[in-house]
Amino acid sequence: MKQPISTDRREFLKSTGVLTGVLAAGSPWALLAPSRAWAVDLAALTSAEGATLMAVAKTIAPHDKLEDAAYAVVIKSVDTAAGKDPALHKQLKDGVSGLGTGFATATEAVRVAALRKVESGDFFQTMRVQTLQTLYATPQAYKLFGYEGEAFSKGGYLVRGFNDLRWLPEVPLADSGPFPGAS
Amino acid sequence: MARIEHTDDGAVVIIGSGAGGGTLAHELTRSGIKVVLLEAGKRLSMQTFSQDPNEAFAEITWLDPRTQSGTWGTKKDFPTLPVWIAKMVGGTTVHWTGATPRIRPWEVATRSTYGDVPGTSMVDWPIQYDELLKYIEQAEKRMFVTRRNGNPGLPASNNFKVMYAAAKKVGYKQVHTNHMAINTRAQDDRGLCIQQGFCAQGCKTGAKWSTLYTEIPRAEVTGNLDLRSECQATHIEHGADGKVTGVVYRDSEGKEQRQKARIVCVAGNSIETPRLLLLSDTAKFPHGLANSNGQVGRNYCHHISGFVWGIFDKPVHMYRGTTLAGIVEDETINDPKRGFFGGYHMELIALDLPSLPLAGLSYGWGRDFASIIDNYQNMAGMFICGEDLAQADNRITLDPKVKDKYGVPVAHVHVDEHANDKAMKLHAQQQMTKMWEAVGAKRVVRSGSPPATHNMATCRMSANPRDGVCNAHGQSHDIANLFISDGSQFSSPGSANPTLTIVALALRQGEFIRQQMAARSI
Numbered sequence: 051m052k053q054p055i056s057t058d059r060r061e062f063l064k065s066t067g068v069l070t071g072v073l074a075a076g077s078p079w080a081l082l083a084p085s086r087a088w089a090v091d092l093a094a095l096t097s098a099e100g101a102t103l104m105a106v107a108k109t110i111a112p113h114d115k116l117e118d119a120a121y122a123v124v125i126k127s128v129d130t131a132a133g134k135d136p137a138l139h140k141q142l143k144d145g146v147s148g149l150g151t152g153f154a155t156a157t158e159a160v161r162v163a164a165l166r167k168v169e170s171g172d173f174f175q176t177m178r179v180q181t182l183q184t185l186y187a188t189p190q191a192y193k194l195f196g197y198e199g200e201a202f203s204k205g206g207y208l209v210r211g212f213n214d215l216r217w218l219p220e221v222p223l224a225d226s227g228p229f230p231g232a233s
Numbered sequence: 234m235a236r237i238e239h240t241d242d243g244a245v246v247i248i249g250s251g252a253g254g255g256t257l258a259h260e261l262t263r264s265g266i267k268v269v270l271l272e273a274g275k276r277l278s279m280q281t282f283s284q285d286p287n288e289a290f291a292e293i294t295w296l297d298p299r300t301q302s303g304t305w306g307t308k309k310d311f312p313t314l315p316v317w318i319a320k321m322v323g324g325t326t327v328h329w330t331g332a333t334p335r336i337r338p339w340e341v342a343t344r345s346t347y348g349d350v351p352g353t354s355m356v357d358w359p360i361q362y363d364e365l366l367k368y369i370e371q372a373e374k375r376m377f378v379t380r381r382n383g384n385p386g387l388p389a390s391n392n393f394k395v396m397y398a399a400a401k402k403v404g405y406k407q408v409h410t411n412h413m414a415i416n417t418r419a420q421d422d423r424g425l426c427i428q429q430g431f432c433a434q435g436c437k438t439g440a441k442w443s444t445l446y447t448e449i450p451r452a453e454v455t456g457n458l459d460l461r462s463e464c465q466a467t468h469i470e471h472g473a474d475g476k477v478t479g480v481v482y483r484d485s486e487g488k489e490q491r492q493k494a495r496i497v498c499v500a501g502n503s504i505e506t507p508r509l510l511l512l513s514d515t516a517k518f519p520h521g522l523a524n525s526n527g528q529v530g531r532n533y534c535h536h537i538s539g540f541v542w543g544i545f546d547k548p549v550h551m552y553r554g555t556t557l558a559g560i561v562e563d564e565t566i567n568d569p570k571r572g573f574f575g576g577y578h579m580e581l582i583a584l585d586l587p588s589l590p591l592a593g594l595s596y597g598w599g600r601d602f603a604s605i606i607d608n609y610q611n612m613a614g615m616f617i618c619g620e621d622l623a624q625a626d627n628r629i630t631l632d633p634k635v636k637d638k639y640g641v642p643v644a645h646v647h648v649d650e651h652a653n654d655k656a657m658k659l660h661a662q663q664q665m666t667k668m669w670e671a672v673g674a675k676r677v678v679r680s681g682s683p684p685a686t687h688n689m690a691t692c693r694m695s696a697n698p699r700d701g702v703c704n705a706h707g708q709s710h711d712i713a714n715l716f717i718s719d720g721s722q723f724s725s726p727g728s729a730n731p732t733l734t735i736v737a738l739a740l741r742q743g744e745f746i747r748q749q750m751a752a753r754s755i
Contacts, residue, residue, distance in 0.1 A: 109598075109599070110598040110599070111590075111598065111602070111603050111606075112599070112600055112603050113603055113606070113607060115607070158600075162599060165598075178598055179591065182590040182591050182598075183287065183587070183591060185590075186586050186587050186589070186590060186606065187285075187286070187287050187586075187587040191586065192586060195586055195606065195607070195609045195610065196548070196550070196609055196610030197552060197585065197586035197609060197610070198550075198552070198553070199284070199585075200284030200285075200429070200431060201427075201428075201429050201430065201553070202284055202427070202429050202431065202437045202438075203284070205427060206426075206427025206428050206429045206438075207390075207427070207428040207429060207430060207553035207554055208426075208427040208428040209427075210553065211391075211550065211553055212388075212390045212391065212428040212430075212553040212554040213388060213389060213390055213391060213394070213554070214391065214550075215391035215394050215395070215547075215548070215549060215550075217547045218394050218395060218397075218398040218672065219394075219398060220389070220394070221389035221393065221394055221397045221410075224409075225386070225389075225397065225408060225409040225410065226386055226387070226388050226389035226393070226409070226410045227379065227380075227385040227386030227387050227388045227389075227410055227417055228385055228388065228417075229388050230388075230417060230418060230425050230426070230427075
């Protein structure tokens with residue numbers, strides 16, 4: 051998977067907007083990033099639009115254990131799609147302006163109330179799908195939510211804990227089957 | 234591999250290379266019959282299957298547009314994806330999870346067993362159960378199904394341990410790691426299951442049976458198969474005598490091609506099969522082929538489905554292990570005292586993290602929704618697979634407005650839920666909730682209906698030509714050299730995952746076509 055978080059300052063100059071932040075020490079993001087300061091450059095959206103959309107994503111899928119950088123990955127993906135699709139770009143711009151300038155800094159309760167009002171519209175539905183599709187698909191999210199991803203390259207879960215649950219009784223052989231090679 | 238001339242009118246043309254088309258192609262070619270196998274998707278391989286869930290979804294899934302209407306849940310949660318089936322060589326046998334429980338005796342005689350249920354359009358199968366069972370047994374041998382013919386069962390995963398304990402707590406007796414067309418030892422030139430959990434993304438060891446690496450390459454070895462991937466059929470042609478004469482398709486470069494045929498077998502899954510017949514309308518057949526009675530596309534069945542997740546205090550790691558290796562069969566009965574006709578299976582299920590929020594949960598967002606995902610590693614999963622009842626107006630039609638990239642109308646899927654469907658689903662959800670709670674679930678989450686992976690009965694077999702599209706051999710009532718060769722031919726869906734029955738019918742149909750060709754009856 052490509053690392054969408056850039057720490058290359060020259061990239062900023064080409065973009066119209068940027069999202070920035072600092073990673074918490076010891077977070078999965080910090081372990082993988084070259085520096086704790088992060089920046090995501092935006093090609094289609096402005097910084098203010100990016101900040102509002104990031105607040106939308108955080109309201110749709112709020113997780114205390116996720117850092118802003120996780121949501122910035124969602125906005126990067128939305129920004130890339132908007133760069134290729136003028137209709138989507140307009141939908142996002144209109145959606146952001148509909149939410150108003152205070153949205154990004156409002157409390158969660160206020161943001162939820164604002165989104166409920168636009169929930170039936172295309173803008174919200176686009177953001178919901180984009181957020182849910184992208185947010186959990188990064189190596190950092192895998193780590194935080196306890197998903198280990200593919201195991202084929204490591205010999206499968208057969209030797210990596212597929213049956214290591216011990217808080218319930220074992221299943222009798224007649225209703226399951228032998229460990230491969232054991233019979 | 235054979236190269237068959239476009240003008241060769243002696244070949245059988247099969248459209249679709251999944252469980253039905255791929256198996257039939259092998260059955261015919263191994264008897265010396267020339268087959269052109271048209272497949273809309275690409276040819277991928279075990280080596281190239283992606284292990285990134287989002288990427289695999291994009292690579293395998295039929296994503297050409299389809300539209301939908303009706304009261305069934307998928308319209309709200311999945312507006313652009315009413316069904317989840319594959320588009321590639323091997324078809325949905327690349328994406329399927331390998332579960333092969335048997336269809337039950339009363340399920341091939343639903344009209345006689347359940348009676349005249351208001352709002353339904355059921356018919357009995359024109360095949361006796363014992364006759365069908367002979368071919369199901371052949372299919373089980375061919376696919377090396379576990380817990381049959383001396384093949385051991387799969388070992389119990391963490392997810393199944395939770396399901397097993399839960400089922401036993403509420404008194405269920407028939408609980409095991411399911412009948413699976415998944416190798417527990419290396420055999421059939423395929424690897425064994427290493428419990429990767431990526432069954433639906435394409436099995437990278439080939440432990441899971443798929444026509445992609447069994448029937449199709451074996452058919453190629455005969456020298457009688459001409460497989461054409463990325464070739465999408467758009468029209469079946471017929472002659473003045475009403476017999477079909479060939480298939481028009483778009484090749485991998487989008488160019489229109491024409492393949493002559495002695496026989497055409499349609500196996501595009503229950504959405505694309507009726508679509509193609511409806512697209513093939515002419516002055517002689519103004520409602521499409523094999524559709525003089527208006528039955529093509531009707532009686533669409535999709536199984537009662539839905540996830541029920543249990544969230545526990547302790548880790549489960551449901552994603553580790555074979556996705557569907559677990560089943561409870563105690564509710565697979567017809568007991569109208571429960572408040573509905575027909576039965577259902579409870580099957581084990583896991584989803585990877587990226588797929589869970591959109592594919593595995595009902596529409597939602599915000600704190601409560603997100604808190605489910607926070608518990609991902611402590612979740613165990615079950616899935617309902619139940620029999621839905623045929624309704625004439627649950628049907629596939631051509632969308633009047635939306636067209637695919639070739640300008641051809643796409644399929645429109647209309648499904649209204651029957652009261653029987655709702656009652657069965659509720660019963661299953663209540664039982665599963667009881668099960669999870671019996672082993673200490675702190676929360677149980679029920680999903681809506683996910684996109685249908687089991688699609689059936691849209692060109693059904695019927696004893697009386699008035700009631701369906703084809704006879705007991707899948708041969709269309711109207712046109713002797715036009716066959717339905719996939720799950721579309723089911724007279725009713727049963728409650729079993731359909732692939733085993735599709736393969737059984739392909740074996741039976743292959744035998745029939747061989748005999749008919751030898752006798753020069755077709």
